[in-house]
Amino acid sequence: xxxxxxxxxGLLAAxxxxxxxxxxxxxxxxxxxxxxxxxxxxxxxxxxxxxxYRLDATGSLIMFAGIYYGGxxxxxxxxxxxxxxxxxxxxxxxxEGNKMARKGRGGPALATxxxxxxxxxxxxxxxxxxxxxxxxxxALAFGPxxxxxxxxxxxxTVSAAFGDSAxxxxxxxxxxxxxxxxxxxxxxxxxxxxxxxxxxxxxxEVTTLAVALFAIGETLxxxxxxxxxxxEVLAVKGSVWMTLEDWxxxxxxxxxxxxxxxxxxxxxxxxxxxxxxxxxxxxxxLSKHPEEFGHGAIExxxxxxxxxxxxxxxxxxxxxxxxxxxxxxxxxxxxGFQQFGLQPGPLLFANNAPLVWSLVASLLIxxxxxxxxxxxxxxxxxxxxxxxxxxxYAGILTFATLGTLGANGALSGRLGPIPFSFELLILLAFGLxxxxxxxxxxxxxxxxxxxxLGPLAEQQLRRALAISQGDPLVLVHSPIAITLYVIAAIAxxxxxxxxMRGKGEVLGQLAANED
Amino acid sequence: MNKLFLAALISGAxxxxxxxxxxxxxxxxxxxxxxxxxxxxxxxxxxxxxxxGNVQVTNVPGAGGTxxxxxxxxxxxxxxxxxxxxGYVMVGAVLTNASPVSxxxxxxxxxxxxxxxxxxxxxxxxxxxVDDLTAKLKADPGSVSWAGGSAGGVDHIAAGLFAxxxxxxxxxxxxxxxxxxxxxxxxxxxxxxxxxISGLGEFDAQIKSGDLRALATTGSARLEGSxxxxxxxxxxxxxxxxxxxxxxxPGITDEQKTAITADVEKLVTSATWKQTLExxxxxxxxxxxxxxxxxxxxxxxATSAILKDIGLVQ
Numbered sequence: 001x002x003x004x005x006x007x008x009x010g011l012l013a014a015x016x017x018x019x020x021x022x023x024x025x026x027x028x029x030x031x032x033x034x035x036x037x038x039x040x041x042x043x044x045x046x047x048x049x050x051x052x053y054r055l056d057a058t059g060s061l062i063m064f065a066g067i068y069y070g071g072x073x074x075x076x077x078x079x080x081x082x083x084x085x086x087x088x089x090x091x092x093x094x095x096e097g098n099k100m101a102r103k104g105r106g107g108p109a110l111a112t113x114x115x116x117x118x119x120x121x122x123x124x125x126x127x128x129x130x131x132x133x134x135x136x137x138x139a140l141a142f143g144p145x146x147x148x149x150x151x152x153x154x155x156x157t158v159s160a161a162f163g164d165s166a167x168x169x170x171x172x173x174x175x176x177x178x179x180x181x182x183x184x185x186x187x188x189x190x191x192x193x194x195x196x197x198x199x200x201x202x203x204x205e206v207t208t209l210a211v212a213l214f215a216i217g218e219t220l221x222x223x224x225x226x227x228x229x230x231x232e233v234l235a236v237k238g239s240v241w242m243t244l245e246d247w248x249x250x251x252x253x254x255x256x257x258x259x260x261x262x263x264x265x266x267x268x269x270x271x272x273x274x275x276x277x278x279x280x281x282x283x284x285x286l287s288k289h290p291e292e293f294g295h296g297a298i299e300x301x302x303x304x305x306x307x308x309x310x311x312x313x314x315x316x317x318x319x320x321x322x323x324x325x326x327x328x329x330x331x332x333x334x335x336g337f338q339q340f341g342l343q344p345g346p347l348l349f350a351n352n353a354p355l356v357w358s359l360v361a362s363l364l365i366x367x368x369x370x371x372x373x374x375x376x377x378x379x380x381x382x383x384x385x386x387x388x389x390x391x392x393y394a395g396i397l398t399f400a401t402l403g404t405l406g407a408n409g410a411l412s413g414r415l416g417p418i419p420f421s422f423e424l425l426i427l428l429a430f431g432l433x434x435x436x437x438x439x440x441x442x443x444x445x446x447x448x449x450x451x452x453l454g455p456l457a458e459q460q461l462r463r464a465l466a467i468s469q470g471d472p473l474v475l476v477h478s479p480i481a482i483t484l485y486v487i488a489a490i491a492x493x494x495x496x497x498x499x500m501r502g503k504g505e506v507l508g509q510l511a512a513n514e515d
Numbered sequence: 516m517n518k519l520f521l522a523a524l525i526s527g528a529x530x531x532x533x534x535x536x537x538x539x540x541x542x543x544x545x546x547x548x549x550x551x552x553x554x555x556x557x558x559x560x561x562x563x564x565x566x567x568g569n570v571q572v573t574n575v576p577g578a579g580g581t582x583x584x585x586x587x588x589x590x591x592x593x594x595x596x597x598x599x600x601x602g603y604v605m606v607g608a609v610l611t612n613a614s615p616v617s618x619x620x621x622x623x624x625x626x627x628x629x630x631x632x633x634x635x636x637x638x639x640x641x642x643x644x645v646d647d648l649t650a651k652l653k654a655d656p657g658s659v660s661w662a663g664g665s666a667g668g669v670d671h672i673a674a675g676l677f678a679x680x681x682x683x684x685x686x687x688x689x690x691x692x693x694x695x696x697x698x699x700x701x702x703x704x705x706x707x708x709x710x711x712i713s714g715l716g717e718f719d720a721q722i723k724s725g726d727l728r729a730l731a732t733t734g735s736a737r738l739e740g741s742x743x744x745x746x747x748x749x750x751x752x753x754x755x756x757x758x759x760x761x762x763x764x765p766g767i768t769d770e771q772k773t774a775i776t777a778d779v780e781k782l783v784t785s786a787t788w789k790q791t792l793e794x795x796x797x798x799x800x801x802x803x804x805x806x807x808x809x810x811x812x813x814x815x816x817a818t819s820a821i822l823k824d825i826g827l828v829q
Contacts (some may be wrong), residue, residue, distance in 0.1 A: 139701075140704050141705060143705060184578060188666050189611040189612075189665065189671075190611070191612060201577060201581070201582065202576065322701070324700055466689060
């Protein structure tokens with residue numbers, strides 16, 4: 001049967017009433033859990049797996065798909081409204097989204113995130129269905145040296161998230177890079193900077209750091225500045241819905257985010273966060289309103305949110321075609337597939353075609369369900385901001401703490417009679433760091449970006465050099481790596497060149513005026 | 516919280532009557548990995564077979580299971596309802612991390628399942644047999660890059676032992692660690708490395724589709740119906756099997772240990788468990804009592820020796 005016929009069959013199966021119900025349950029649970037910082041989609045799917053043993057294959061796949069996409073979307077809601085990223089891929093969303101929410105534009109921010117997620121999910125799922133075998137071939141061509149080049153490009157472009165001062169941005173980035181070194185080194189198995197503390201052996205958890213810097217730091221800084229600054233948070237200013245201007249500025253960002261996010265999600269060592277960094281950088285470079293970035297630019301929400309969802313679909317490319325799970329959630333979905341004797345891998349599309357197509361169809365349904373569920377809720381969500389500040393921040397503190405405890409903060413020991421959790425200590429310590437950074441005007445995001453990118457870049461560089469037995473030329477050996485370095489050089493040099501030319505024009509005008 | 520709510524939802528959905536022993540099984544790893552799947556499969560089978568009415572699984576990830584192990588020893592001493600899943604990787608991790616607690620601090624109950632590693636090359640590779648690999652390794656050890664899981668894990672140990680067995684200095688093994696077999700698979704498929712070494716399950720689909728060529732498995736015997744030789748058959752006298760086990764808390768009484776062992780025996784002989792082994796492709800390596808204790812001690816000694824040879828443990 002041809003691809004369209006198979007997809008139509010899959011859609012018919014997914015559209016049955018009970019399957020729609022599973023989609024609704026999955027999306028609702030996924031969104032609910034995604035909203036809580038720390039408890040990600042991975043844990044939710046793991047907990048729900050035993051329930052789905054009782055369902056038929058199609059039904060449980062549909063529920064998975066709902067949880068997966070729902071979790072991705074839920075994370076962005078708290079990022080925007082509360083400056084508390086629910087998972088690492090929505091950190092970038094907080095940068096512009098929360099600024100928008102404070103200006104009373106939380107509604108449009110949530111709407112552009114929801115619609116952007118929908119459009120990106122739609123395009124990426126269709127791309128998954130039709131392009132998977134080719135995309136995976138391209139992704140496999142990436143060797144350690146090429147990944148390192150990709151990380152170099154990421155480092156060059158993330159300066160877009162640095163705020164106004166490059167020096168302060170780089171300082172913050174280096175704090176993150178330093179934190180990234182902590183823990184067991186993958187290549188040698190030796191502990192670095194763990195100071196004999198077992199809880200540090202696995203390094204600093206990205207979500208813990210993000211929640212601490214964003215949520216705890218923010219709370220402390222609000223608490224300390226109550227008397228000095230009377231910053232009004234406007235709940236709603238103007239319409240809750242997107243204006244025509246918002247639409248005009250959002251749709252190119254959605255499409256760019258999709259194009260950036262999908263292939264990066266499909267790379268075995270890519271990761272959802274990196275696509276969001278690239279998208280944010282691209283939007284800032286291409287925007288007609290670059291001055292708004294850092295103060296609530298809608299493109300800065302639309303692009304990364306689309307990239308986030310597109311890479312969630314991209315993750316399924318290596319999962320289905322190679323049986324290669326590249327995220328914790330994908331690993332659990334793999335376990336779920338095996339329950340039905342379905343072995344993801346090169347033979348999957350040949351051996352289990354109907355089931356694959358019902359999965360693709362259920363992703364489309366889940367995606368649509370997410371939009372239907374969330375758009376009407378936006379009005380309700382933004383009301384959160386009308387909660388008096390002290391209640392709101394008390395709530396944020398509670399959720400941040402509970403989320404961290406729930407995700408990886410199980411009690412690790414006792415101090416006398418008091419049980420304590422090391423992860424909570426880390427949360428509080430980094431909360432103080434976040435307060436300090438805010439207090440002295442350092443940006444927060446580069447710290448988290450450093451923690452994510454640093455270890456990736458290090459491992460890929462060392463792998464590349466180990467495979468080449470120490471020959472540094474391996475780094476510029478492949479066309480992919482060279483291309484990436486050229487793009488990085490352009491990204492770095494073009495603004496300088498433009499500025500020089502701009503100055504030249506200004507000087508020329510001045511000269512002309514003298515006559 | 517949400518977790519509790521979900522737990523309630525799940526128990527509600529399963530709608531089981533109550534039984535005598537409730538167990539809490541710790542998977543000292545993140546959701547999705549082998550230990551987590553083992554713990555959740557045990558949960559499923561214990562409940563479905565009515566051996567236990569209420570089984571909870573907790574995840575404490577980190578450092579090859581040693582963080583979970585330390586926490587288990589700290590909090591569960593004397594608790595007859597607490598179980599922890601572990602395995603060969605933990606033996607290595609305890610040594611490389613200089614962990615303050617080891618498997619000697621818990622009460623090992625039984626070895627449950629196992630999986631052989633398999634050595635693979637991309638279909639286009641010039642290496643056709645184990646002999647080709649041995650020859651290349653002897654000629655220039657550094658030119659053979661091995662992709663596998665984290666340093667000091669079972670894949671690394673198998674690569675080191677392979678070199679040692681064929682007479683090559685194991686410190687010269689050019690081992691490239693990837694986080695999980697999945698990334699290693701991508702590196703082998705992309706032709707970025709010379710050989711891949713990881714659990715058979717990681718590479719199985721690609722071997723069947725012909726994208727990878729399996730040179731040998733590290734198991735003691737050929738898998739049923741498989742045409743992949745063991746290392747022994749290929750002339751390299753070496754067996755490495757990545758087993759998973761279940762242990763109980765320290766400080767429990769002998770009666771309690773006997774009761775748990777009986778429950779685990781009921782588990783491994785149950786139809787549900789047999790079905791699980793089949794769908795997951797796990798080998799049944801059930802071994803309990805004194806035999807297991809002896810085997811465990813031998814494995815710890817052998818691992819300690821090879822990690823010293825590779826240079827990961829001083």
